[in-house]
Amino acid sequence: MSAQNVNAGSPSEWTGKTSNDDQPHFPTRIAIGLAIGAFCWIVAYLGAVAVLLPARVAEIDSVDKAAIIALNSTISMVVATIANLIIGAFSDLTRSRFGRRTPWIWVGAIGSLVSLFYLGRVTTATGLIATWAIYQIFLNAIIAPLIATIADRIAPRYRGSAASAYALGVGVGAGLGQVIGAQFIGDISFGFIILGVLTVISAPAASFCFRELSSLPMPKKTFSRKMVLDHFVFARHDARDYYLALFGKFFIMVAKFSVQGYILYILTDYLLLERSEAGRYISITATIIMIAGIAMAFVSGPIADKLGRIKLPVVLASLLIAVGVFLPYFAPNPTMIILYSVFAGLGLGIFNAVDQALNIAVLPDPETSAKDLGILNFAATGGQIAGPLLAAAAITTVGYHALFLVSGCTAIIGAILFMMIRRVR
The missing domain is CATH 1.20.1250.20 (MFS general substrate transporter like domains)
Structure with a gap:
């Protein structure tokens, strides 16, 4: 009921x-x-x-x-x-x-x-x-x-x-x-x-x-060891798909923040733009990503509901993000940064619009939904921390080319983890 x-x-x-x-x-x-x-x-x-x-x-x-x-x-x-x-x-x-x-x-x-x-x-x-x-x-x-x-x-x-x-x-x-x-x-x-x-x-x-x-x-709920474990600790039962969604989201966030966190340095040190020109391109890319996000919020969820598929658009979004963050690998020019913002913006827009529906679909227990969704938020927080750290390591050891290669691979790993989810179509 x-x-x-x-x-x-x-x-x-x-x-x-x-x-x-x-x-x-x-x-x-x-x-x-x-x-x-x-x-x-x-x-x-x-x-x-x-x-x-x-x-x-x-x-x-x-x-x-x-x-x-x-x-x-x-x-x-x-x-x-x-x-x-x-x-x-x-x-x-x-x-x-x-x-x-x-x-x-x-x-x-x-x-x-x-x-x-x-x-x-x-x-x-x-x-x-x-x-x-x-x-x-x-x-x-x-x-x-x-x-x-x-x-x-x-x-x-x-x-x-x-x-x-x-x-x-x-x-x-x-x-x-x-x-x-x-x-x-x-x-x-x-x-x-x-x-x-x-x-x-x-x-x-x-x-x-x-x-x-x-x-x-x-x-x-009476206070007991089981109550504490159920409501204040990581999910322990029927949680395979739940953890696939958690780590899938983590890798997508790593891909997102590894590039976004270094966008100024990418423009000045990789594309060799002047700071004023770099500022202009930051505004352009941010605007594109924002517009794409709002547009996808209007259409992604209703289309997913009509198709009866939540996992499919999340996987598609992950692959679009992978393409976007990988594109600047091919050439250090502003065109590639614009293309990055278009592909990654569309991917992030779809992902942000449908991700919560996927998260809810894989929850282990509806009685602990808020707690389990809070744990899933660790993926966003962890990716926000790990992304710039991974980017710094790639840039320092190899160079900016490696940043885009690594970011693309992490997004693909996220897509694979989402595809492994069984409970959701």
Whole structure:
């Protein structure tokens, strides 16, 4: 029995799942809530991390600003990863008349507003790093329940489209985040408040669009060794496809960040462009990737749902990314960088639109969906760290040619791992 039919039968039968029979029509309201929620958290996050936070660091300590940013990024990444997992687990265990996910989104939204408010007023580097780490905790209290809502409330036949709605919100928010942040570079404190207000919108949007039913009828979990292992530790049973998806995503993220993380140096040291010209090409490639991402968010999920295939578009996306990151290997000229952004942009757009639907399809246990999706997020975090490290090793030992060869191979490995998944077509 699904969340949609919780009042139709015995409360003890409700598992929090939604089947195809339970949902004959596409849940437009929930999809809109997913898009709004995704937009709200990422537009504020990118406006802060890319514009206002560095500006605030420069105000606090202009001499050591680079070191402060590096330390802050490392700490925040660790905190965000742990928070995503733990909050996801507590969300799975939450029993309230407001549901499992909505209360956490409200906590995250309000906590993010308060954190961003204080970020505009801290006067020391230590205070800034601590406040930003706290902000990461509240931010993930929005992200983890939002993604888990797809697993809870969307039937398998519509998960591609719902994941696309979430990806569309991410794509639009990512494109506007830095633009909005830049408007407040002259008044950083007020800019943080505006970003906090944008984040808060995710909470009423979730309440209105999701209309999550009470989770009180769900059986409560008693504290035990098994409960801790099930809800706070890596999946242990029926998890073959789950781990193939995790490592497949990891290798795709490595391919993505190994090139993106060094795009400036690729343009100046490999293509031998002047810094001003390199800046122009960075803007061009970023625009192409953003437009491709938004366009693919509109079409990839619905097409995947219509075909009844989620794995196929993820594999196709991985191969497009492989082609894109490999193309500059052939010639050090700007044309190859443009082609890279086209192929990789299309691939990343499809991947971001459908990846969450694949992740949900391979979850070992629907009762621990938020926690298991949080663990899958390790792949994105790990790839963001490992990509630049692998790129540095390739460039240092062989040269830039090796970077593109290695990046292409990692994307192909990701495609192979996705193809090995058995549970999903």
